[in-house]
Amino acid sequence: MAGTAKAPAAEVEVAGHTVRLSSPDRVIFPERGFTKADVFGYYLAVGDGIMRALRDRPTTLQRFPDGIGGEAFFQKRVPARGVPPWLTTARITFPSGRTADELCPADLAHVAWAAQMGTVVFHPWPVRAGHVDHPDELRVDLDPQPGTDFADAVAAATELRALLAELGATGWPKTSGGRGVHVYLRIAPRWTFTEVRRATIALARELERRRPDLVTTAWWKEERGERVFVDYNQMARDRTIACAYSLRANARATVSTPVTWDELPDVDPDELHLGSVPARLAQRGDPHAGIDDAAWDITPLLEWADRDAAAGQGDLPYPPDHPKMPGEPKRVQPSKDRDRPR
Missing domain, CATH: 3.30.70.3300 (Alpha-Beta Plaits)
Structure with a gap:
């Protein structure tokens, strides 16, 4: 018996660029049935909000090419080949001194391209391309x-x-x-x-x-x-932290969603997901609209x-993969610290 035919690839115009969407019917969130096309469409629908969070920020991509539950990895370097000529990057420096050219979204086409590449979660640095060593x-x-x-x-x-x-x-x-x-x-x-x-x-x-x-x-x-x-x-x-309007890699397909202070106590995070947030944004606007003022x-x-x-x-411990910093206390679990007073 022949298998079900795959949906054909599509070409979508986004912010003046053509972005290819392949395998649109691939299931990304199995529990909810959301497909790659759904993820792609979600990011277009919340474009104003997510670009407020991502514009000109070096961004690590958390990719799930086969969907949630399959292989996953963090991509910190944009490949030197096989990417659109309009794709913008920014060079960042890791604590080790090594560098990487990360995706640095200049417009929504960059987000769409990342979604085409299986990106579910966007992790921007707290810096802009013009000041990569100074958080804003x-x-x-x-x-x-x-x-x-x-x-x-x-x-x-x-x-x-x-x-x-x-x-x-x-x-x-x-x-x-x-x-x-x-x-x-x-x-x-x-x-x-x-x-x-x-x-x-x-x-x-x-x-x-x-x-x-x-x-x-x-x-x-x-x-x-x-x-x-x-x-x-x-x-x-x-x-890095998943940005505003980024999907999260969980079965519920929840969204890291901006809210007002007044509504925060009554929010149910599980109700803020891929299927609900675009309508919320369209109806209420973005609670973070004034963040850059x-x-x-x-x-x-x-x-x-x-x-x-x-x-x-004084200082507190850094993450375990971070080089030892001047003035930092010992990175020893207290219960295993033989020098700690008992």
Whole structure:
């Protein structure tokens, strides 16, 4: 018996470029039945929102050529051959000193091309092509630990909102696509990754001091307890977060979705998915539409960092794949640290 014929490839005009869509009927999200054409169409439908998140940002692609559940990999380098001549890249430097030319979306055709290549999740750096060593986005990742859930992340985000208001800063919340909450701040691209990470640690520590029952900055899981971890290392060089309007690689095909502060407590992350978010964006507009209007000066956070250092609270551990940094404490799990006081 002959097999079912495959749907033919199509050529789609996107932002003045022709993008080929092959194997449009390939299933990418088996549980929901969403196909490659659905993923491609989704990214076109949320074009304004995702370009606000990706424009001119070096971007790592999380690709699933055979769909969720199949082989997956992170692509940090755009191939030297076989790509459209209009594709824009930006050269970034890893902590090791090695470099890579990453996709740097100049228009929606770049996103469409990535979707054609099996990209499900977009992981942009917090920098723009013109300032690749100086972040313009401070990202706060509120990550619920075992025993906590989305409601706890929302509670932590609400505390963070109040703290930012005291500083005169505006935070822009979004769901992570899972149980967490991300809050972004737009900042001027004048500080290094080390400085912005230091500022993030200071902000996280102040939040922890105000709600020690709810929030933790403990890098080691054995010390976190049932609290929301502020993952300050998301601001370390070469660490990225799924961007606003990016799909997530889970069976539910959820979306990391911008929301307003007022609606955040009532949001159900599982209801924000490939099938629902385009209509939401069309009806309500993008809650992050004003994110680029003003850059905030992180000097107050750096002053807090100096204050904490003077009180004996210095740096915190970097990710395990990061080179050892000056002033960094030992990367030893506390329960295995033989030199730790008992």
